[in-house]
Amino acid sequence: MQTIQANGYSIYFNENCYTFLSETLYKEAYSKIFIVVDSETANYCMPDFLANLATEIPIEIIEFEAGEVYKNIETCTHIWQALTELGADRKSIIINVGGGVVTDLGGFVASTYKRGIDFINVPTTLLAMVDASVGGKNGVDLGNLKNQVGVIQNPIAVLIDTHYLETLPQSQMRSGLAEMLKHGLIQDRAYWTKFGDLSSLDTDDLNELIHQSVIIKNNVVTQDPTEKGLRKALNFGHTLGHAIESYFLENENKETLLHGEAIAIGMILESYLSLEKELLTENEYQEIKSVIADIYPAVPFTEKDIENCIDLLIHDKKNEFGKVKFALLNGIGAVKIDEEIENDLIYKAFDDYKN
Known part of the structure; x- marks a missing residue:
């Protein structure tokens, strides 16, 4: 499928995703790669994603519990602290692998950590592919109120691999x-x-x-x-x-x-x-x-x-x-x-x- 050009970034599909990813990681020479996932993505999607991640850059995986109830500032604080303890700097990159909760929250974390570092969204649910990962909206819920806190900040790319849909109920x-x-x-x-x-x-x-x-x-x-x-x-x-x-x-x-x-x-x-x-x-x-x-x-x-x-x-x-x-x-x-x-x-x- 043909790559779609968005505002300041591109949306890649299937086999083109990993070509872009390898070339970008090599060209930009990031200090570290941080992959943000929830517990569902970690089980069902990470093995395939890591198998397609060709790089010698150090990789750290940060995981949180799956579910809309964890799309909050407390989870962000946990991830910000993990990034700090694991030595993330302004030349690090965050790759958000998961559904809309992961891409919304992970994008918000990246957009605010050290006033903003690069991030890539890899949506793994149908909802995230066609909605949450496109348009630069990042944020979290405030109590039960949806998306009350957030920013509009674009990723450097969105990678849509429809193979991940095979893992969905x-x-x-x-x-x-x-x-x-x-x-x-x-x-x-x-x-x-x-x-x-x-x-x-x-x-x-x-x-x-x-x-x-x-x-x-x-x-x-x-x-x-x-x-x-x-x-x-x-x-x-x-x-x-x-x-x-x-x-x-x-x-x-x-x-x-x-x-x-x-x-x-x-x-x-x-x-x-x-x-x-x-x-x-x-x-x-x-x-x-x-x-x-x-x-x-x-x-x-x-x-x-x-x-x-x-x-x-x-x-x-x-x-x-x-x-x-x-x-x-x-x-x-x-x-x-x-x-x-x-x-x-x-x-x-x-x-x-x-x-």
Whole structure:
């Protein structure tokens, strides 16, 4: 697959990843390589990654526990301390190998250690490949609030080796698929249509869909790297989706939702809001709801659940002057940003989802 040029860095695919990596490590003569992984990546992905890492530069591996609950400042502090004790200097490089938690957190650690050192992202989940590793957003959660602390800082490269997807359970593949569905809904109707029948897709089809999804996100980010306008389109499904994800994360009586599972619910809810604002037709809304519902099982919500999720909206990082702002669909393949929605309409969206 062809290399994609982003803002100041490149996104390499499959066999091109390791050619770039070997050449760059040799050319830049880094003092040390620090590989940041979580416990899942360490077990399933590190053997293959290390087998492809051709270098004589000293390597240190820093591991933390897997899971969104560890995407916090405490984990960063642990890694910053490990880097210091292991002699990391400004000529060191961090390679983040893992899913979105690893690339988000590892990028934040690298961007802030000694005021910033080079880092490379090697996403190993579908979600990270098509979303978390592209666009330079790095950060951590604050309590149960998603991505409250962070920076926008680009890696020197993103290396996407789809071979790592073979290590994923189906739930993780579904989670990543949500962002691909979103990319079609916000910018490319023809791309969205390809997800109407997933049963006929083979490995080559998936590779092409991943490549195309990265192109869509990269096109948006390249035009608006600091999220002043167009990039807000990528928030479709995420305003309510993040609130749902946060609520289920903090509530011990709820089974934690994967990011994509929460975003899938958010996309249905926010498609309903688009319908109510007369931005979507009834047929378009039913099409969206049907495709997503076929992939993701319905999640039950009590009235108290809905109330708590809505209460969390005020903490969404996209809000301005205390007002909740949504990116809504303006037909399939287009978005209208900065739409204000009253709570009564959000309750209606949840009622429609439950029915």
